[in-house]
Amino acid sequence: MMEQLAFFPEQGKSSGIPDGLMEYVPRLVGQADGQQLMAHLLATVPWKQKIVQMYDKQVLTPRLSAWYADAETYDYTNLRRSAPSLWTPELLRLKALVEPIAGVCFNSVLLNYYRDGNDSVAWHSDNERALGTHPTIASVSFGQVRAFDIRNKVDHRQKYSVKLEHGSLLIMKGSLQQDWEHRIAKSTRPMGPRLNLTFRVVI
Ligand SMILES: O=C(O)CCC(=O)C(=O)O
């Protein structure tokens, strides 16, 4: 039960999360720098609301998104999805900040813009073949603190939550995408905008 989870107030992380799945780094980016970067990205990124097929209905994704990648990744992936934008100096700076911590050189980033508490991402794992097995994904958050929930795919009672704070970095790794699902749930409490960037290696 999410309501019953005990939070470490200084970390915003529920206790008992198995080792080797996630690394949480608060304040990767400072308060003011983060606000400036978020405002810049919200204003300049070509945000799109995607349409997904749900059984016989077409539904708008409850958030805005965009993706950026290097030119090589572009050549390969544009066969399968909408074309990414090419890296901007601001995104390259953020990428350079997370890479030494993640120990990975990323070639793409997916941006999600949650306008308010009605925006969300449903339970899923990022286990598409293009990400390989046991991918390391670096997730940077700005703006509204939202709960990042994970649950075990087989035993849904194994469920944990991390509050992703403004300027924080969450490294997802190990078997997280294979054995666990994650989501950002909708909230009935009033919520401001939140920006999330997930740096990925697409092969
Ligand atoms: O917004 C987040 O923190 C998570 C986003 C996510 O799971 C995804 O883009 O795959």
Ligand SMILES: [Fe+2]
């Ligand atoms: Fe995800």
